[in-house]
Amino acid sequence: xxxxxxxxxxxxxxxxxxxxxxxxxxxxxxxxxxxxxxxxxxxxxxxxxxxxxxxxxxxxxxxxxxxxxxxxxxxxxxxxxxxxxxxxxxxxxxxxxxxxxxxxxxxxxxxxxxxxxxxxxxxxxxxxxxxxxxxxxxxxxxxxxxxxxxxxxxxxxxxxxxxxxxxxxxxxxxxxxxxxxxxxxxxxxxxxxxxxxxxxxxxxxxxxxxxxxxxxxxxxxxxxxxxxxxxxxxxxxxxxxxxxxxxxxxxxxxxxxxxxxxxxxxxxxxxxxxxxxxxxxxxxxxxxxxxxxxxxxxxxxxxxxxxxxxxxxxxxxxxxxxxxxxxxxxxxxxxxxxxxxxxxxxxxxxxxxxxxxxxxxxxxxxxxxxxxxxxxxxxxxxxxxxxxxxxxxxxxxxxxxxxxxxxxxxxxxxxxxxxxxxxxxxxxxxxxxxxxxxxxxxxxxxxxxxxxxxxxxxxxxxxxx
Amino acid sequence: xxxxxxxxxxxxxxxxxxxxxxxxxxxxxxxxxxxxxxxxxxxxxxxxxxxxxxxxxxxxxxxxxxxxxxxxxxxxxxxxxxxxxxxxxxxxxxxxxxxxxxxxxxxxxxxxxxxxxxxxxxxxxxxxxxxxxxxxxxxxxxxxxxxxxxxxxxxxxxxxxxxxxxxxxxxxxxxxxxxxxxxxxxxxxxxxxxxxxxxxxxxxxxxxxxxxxxxxxxxxxxxxxxxxxxxxxxxxxxxxxxxxxxxxxxxxxxxxxxxxxxxxxxxxxxxxxxxxxxxxxxxxxxxxxxxxxxxxxxxxxxxxxxxxxxxxxxxxxxxxxxxxxxxxxxxxxxxxxxxxxxxxxxxxxxxxxxxxxxxxxxxxxxxxxxxxxxxxxxxxxxxxxxxxxxxxxxxxxxxxxxxxxxxxxxxxxxxxxxxxxxxxxxxxxxxxxxxxxxxxxxxxxxxxxxxxxxxxxxxxxxxxxxxxxxxx
Numbered sequence: 016x017x018x019x020x021x022x023x024x025x026x027x028x029x030x031x032x033x034x035x036x037x038x039x040x041x042x043x044x045x046x047x048x049x050x051x052x053x054x055x056x057x058x059x060x061x062x063x064x065x066x067x068x069x070x071x072x073x074x075x076x077x078x079x080x081x082x083x084x085x086x087x088x089x090x091x092x093x094x095x096x097x098x099x100x101x102x103x104x105x106x107x108x109x110x111x112x113x114x115x116x117x118x119x120x121x122x123x124x125x126x127x128x129x130x131x132x133x134x135x136x137x138x139x140x141x142x143x144x145x146x147x148x149x150x151x152x153x154x155x156x157x158x159x160x161x162x163x164x165x166x167x168x169x170x171x172x173x174x175x176x177x178x179x180x181x182x183x184x185x186x187x188x189x190x191x192x193x194x195x196x197x198x199x200x201x202x203x204x205x206x207x208x209x210x211x212x213x214x215x216x217x218x219x220x221x222x223x224x225x226x227x228x229x230x231x232x233x234x235x236x237x238x239x240x241x242x243x244x245x246x247x248x249x250x251x252x253x254x255x256x257x258x259x260x261x262x263x264x265x266x267x268x269x270x271x272x273x274x275x276x277x278x279x280x281x282x283x284x285x286x287x288x289x290x291x292x293x294x295x296x297x298x299x300x301x302x303x304x305x306x307x308x309x310x311x312x313x314x315x316x317x318x319x320x321x322x323x324x325x326x327x328x329x330x331x332x333x334x335x336x337x338x339x340x341x342x343x344x345x346x347x348x349x350x351x352x353x354x355x356x357x358x359x360x361x362x363x364x365x366x367x368x369x370x371x372x373x374x375x376x377x378x379x380x381x382x383x384x385x386x387x388x389x390x391x392x393x394x395x396x397x398x399x400x401x402x403x404x405x406x407x408x409x410x411x412x413x414x415x416x417x418x419x420x421x422x423x424x425x426x427x428x429x430x431x432x433x434x435x436x437x438x439x440x441x442x443x444x445x446x447x448x449x450x451x452x453x454x455x456x457x458x459x460x461x462x463x464x465x466x467x468x469x470x471x472x473x474x475x476x477x478x479x480x
Numbered sequence: 481x482x483x484x485x486x487x488x489x490x491x492x493x494x495x496x497x498x499x500x501x502x503x504x505x506x507x508x509x510x511x512x513x514x515x516x517x518x519x520x521x522x523x524x525x526x527x528x529x530x531x532x533x534x535x536x537x538x539x540x541x542x543x544x545x546x547x548x549x550x551x552x553x554x555x556x557x558x559x560x561x562x563x564x565x566x567x568x569x570x571x572x573x574x575x576x577x578x579x580x581x582x583x584x585x586x587x588x589x590x591x592x593x594x595x596x597x598x599x600x601x602x603x604x605x606x607x608x609x610x611x612x613x614x615x616x617x618x619x620x621x622x623x624x625x626x627x628x629x630x631x632x633x634x635x636x637x638x639x640x641x642x643x644x645x646x647x648x649x650x651x652x653x654x655x656x657x658x659x660x661x662x663x664x665x666x667x668x669x670x671x672x673x674x675x676x677x678x679x680x681x682x683x684x685x686x687x688x689x690x691x692x693x694x695x696x697x698x699x700x701x702x703x704x705x706x707x708x709x710x711x712x713x714x715x716x717x718x719x720x721x722x723x724x725x726x727x728x729x730x731x732x733x734x735x736x737x738x739x740x741x742x743x744x745x746x747x748x749x750x751x752x753x754x755x756x757x758x759x760x761x762x763x764x765x766x767x768x769x770x771x772x773x774x775x776x777x778x779x780x781x782x783x784x785x786x787x788x789x790x791x792x793x794x795x796x797x798x799x800x801x802x803x804x805x806x807x808x809x810x811x812x813x814x815x816x817x818x819x820x821x822x823x824x825x826x827x828x829x830x831x832x833x834x835x836x837x838x839x840x841x842x843x844x845x846x847x848x849x850x851x852x853x854x855x856x857x858x859x860x861x862x863x864x865x866x867x868x869x870x871x872x873x874x875x876x877x878x879x880x881x882x883x884x885x886x887x888x889x890x891x892x893x894x895x896x897x898x899x900x901x902x903x904x905x906x907x908x909x910x911x912x913x914x915x916x917x918x919x920x921x922x923x924x925x926x927x928x929x930x931x932x933x934x935x936x937x938x939x940x941x942x943x944x945x946x947x948x949x950x951x952x
Binding site: 048049050075111113114117158169172180181195208223225227232233234235237238239240241242243244245246248250251253254255256257259260261294297298301302303304305306307308311315317318321323325327328329330331332333334337338339340341342345346348349351353374376378379386399410422423425451452453454456468469 | 795
């Protein structure tokens with residue numbers, strides 16, 4: 016049995032090189048939602064393949080109808096069939112960086128800065144989501160291989176490039192490569208710690224389904240003086256429609272929306288209460304103070320266990336400087352619905368569309384453009400041995416008990432792994448609430464990166480037992 | 481009453497020259513809003529100054545904070561003291577010609593083309609708005625001067641170059657030159673006919689104010705997964721506010737909004753009804769079929785006599801290709817309000833602010849940006865002697881009673897004259913709905929031009945007759 020301390024020490028001394036590799040990866044603007052960055056996505060995937068190959072993985076870039084997948088395997092010498100086999104998942108694509116003018120440093124020129132609080136942070140789009148996170152397990156494996164020439168478990172790595180755009184190629188890819196990708200369980204590194212000192216394993220994830228609506232009124236843009244009054248204004252229709260999505264208690268008004276949503280079990284509620292989560296602080300950090308969700312539910316419950324209907328973007332008419340007296344022909348909005356419990360994405364989409372159609376006058380038109388088929392919510396048994404082993408490894412690293420938490424974000428992969436490959440997922444990540452994911456000035460604390468690598472070194476050892 | 485044949489024959493006989501002068505003016509690319517064309521604006525102003533000088537007016541070019549204005553004075557000795565003083569207004573600037581590729585002939589190379597219907601049309605940017613229209617009055621004055629030697633009134637001509645841009649330039653100029661511009665009435669030629677055969681006098685114009693509102697919530701854009709539910713979404717706050725701006729009957733819900741909105745006098749309503757406004761056609765022309773304004777009002781009433789609150793633009797969050805699961809930090813909307821009757825900009829702004837304040841969550845903020853160029857509604861009394869005089873003159877020329885029309889759009893200068901010079905405006909114009917004003921292939925029918933000149937000659941004659949009658 017190798018002394019784990021050697022591996023940890025190696026991870027510590029190689030931190031600068033690990034950081035260099037992260038920065039190289041962040042420099043590639045692999046924005047999967049924008050076709051202009053198609054080549055950059057491929058480049059990001061290619062870099063990871065090259066790195067893993069150099070480590071001794073049999074790695075390849077696999078083409079899909081969208082962005083390519085990275086698949087890599089490492090079988091410990093003589094360990095085949097004797098040690099457990101796990102899949103490690105991450106994604107190399109990132110969110111668009113807009114609005115660019117809000118970034119202190121350019122999003123794809125990563126920078127390490129020490130804050131006034133003495134904390135070292137790594138700034139750049141993808142430093143946390145998910146390039147920084149996926150490198151924590153890759154760098155941990157590098158430390159193991161460098162120190163011992165092998166890994167304590169058999170590993171398959173799957174890094175996709177379409178996570179931020181709804182993973183359209185993922186389901187067919189998993190189906191086609193079922194035998195190659197099926198393992199004992201999956202580890203997904205795309206979640207947060209409880210706080211900067213307390214590690215966490217996420218056991219509940221909300222699902223999500225997206226929609227985009229376009230309302231067309233007049234066939235051309237109209238002069239609002241000559242037509243204002245009798246001509247239907249699509250922005251007004253859209254605003255009216257969206258204003259009716261929630262009642263005064265913050266509940267979504269779409270008929271049938273809450274079908275399959277159950278109340279939070281009492282024991283889970285009790286456990287969450289122990290986390291001593293401060294609603295006030297959570298909101299204050301982002302400049303807010305009034306909980307905006309369903310009345311009568313705490314913030315944690317609103318974010319982890321309640322569904323939402325949110326408008327993520329809206330546009331129509333003249334939006335430049337000054338004024339233009341126009342009644343536009345069209346108005347648009349992008350929406351996402353976060354799902355919990357047994358809510359079905361296709362049912363939610365159907366119910367929303369019926370609701371929206373009913374709000375549109377007969378001489379106007381409404382069109383919908385969905386992005387992907389959506390994903391239902393996931394829950395993982397908190398008693399699973401994998402979770403217990405991982406929780407202990409994290410406790411060893413951080414010196415604190417591991418919180419078993421929910422997450423408001425959606426990681427559809429968890430559901431796909433279960434449904435297609437028949438395996439459970441363990442969600443371990445080192446992000447923090449203030450990482451500004453999807454926002455300007457995204458960052459990853461250097462300690463998240465460093466202790467993240469060290470945590471995986473420990474988890475890999477624990478899993479072999 | 482003296483026969484007008486000499487003047488009218490002069491107009492018809494010299495129509496070719498009038499068209500040639502209009503073409504010269506149309507060749508100046510006077511896009512006032514584009515700095516690249518400011519030289520052309522000045523050239524056009526100089527050309528107009530010379531034109532008016534040659535007609536015998538005392539003329540000057542005055543600088544403003546925008547494009548120069550041309551002022552021509554006509555105050556011959558020998559006019560009786562009761563002779564009125566008239567201020568004629570027009571604008572020499574034009575809209576940008578884009579999109580250029582949709583023009584059949586270049587926008588600043590005017591062409592006279594005969595259509596399949598036999599009607600001759602002048603094609604060019606500004607052919608109607610407002611070069612063709614303003615020239616109808618100048619050419620009528622020219623013909624009158626030539627035939628009769630002197631106009632029967634004092635006249636100040638004011639031609640500006642910022643109408644299509646920032647109207648505050650002219651406002652400032654008028655405010656500083658109140659004495660010089662003092663008059664009994666303003667004549668403005670920048671409006672339309674009821675249809676190709678029926679002349680019109682516009683007696684009602686809606687006012688307009690513009691407001692931009694920005695709602696901000698979280699200090700930065702948030703991930704809609706990690707914060708969705710608990711964190712306030714400014715788009716939701718904004719759409720809630722905008723969604724409640726009208727009740728289900730299409731009435732604006734701002735407090736005090738309808739203060740000063742008077743019912744249309746019964747006589748005017750009867751007149752409007754008799755016009756048989758083609759509501760169906762009007763809406764079908766833009767792909768609609770259901771009048772969307774206040775319930776209980778006909779389509780034409782919704783445009784001509786009712787105020788509106790319109791959203792002209794909205795923007796927030798992610799609007800690019802694909803999707804982004806974001807709760808944005810702010811959401812913006814641009815609104816305009818069309819005003820009627822005695823509604824004031826201050827009243828509307830106060831109502832809007834109170835309305836938003838009442839709907840704004842405690843941890844959100846709102847910023848307002850009031851765009852310049854407020855205008856109140858204008859109503860010219862239909863019993864005004866100027867309207868009466870123009871009615872007779874137009875009927876004589878067109879053989880039909882002119883329609884006393886309202887206009888949904890605003891002509892801010894009318895409000896400026898009203899508030900700064902304390903005078904009413906007589907709005908007579910010869911544009912047609914299909915003139916493609918502000919669009920490619922703008923045109924002015926030769927009939928509009930010729931009969932427009934003749935119409936003004938008849939209005940001038942009406943003023944001359946009035947003086948005859950008032951002779952001591």
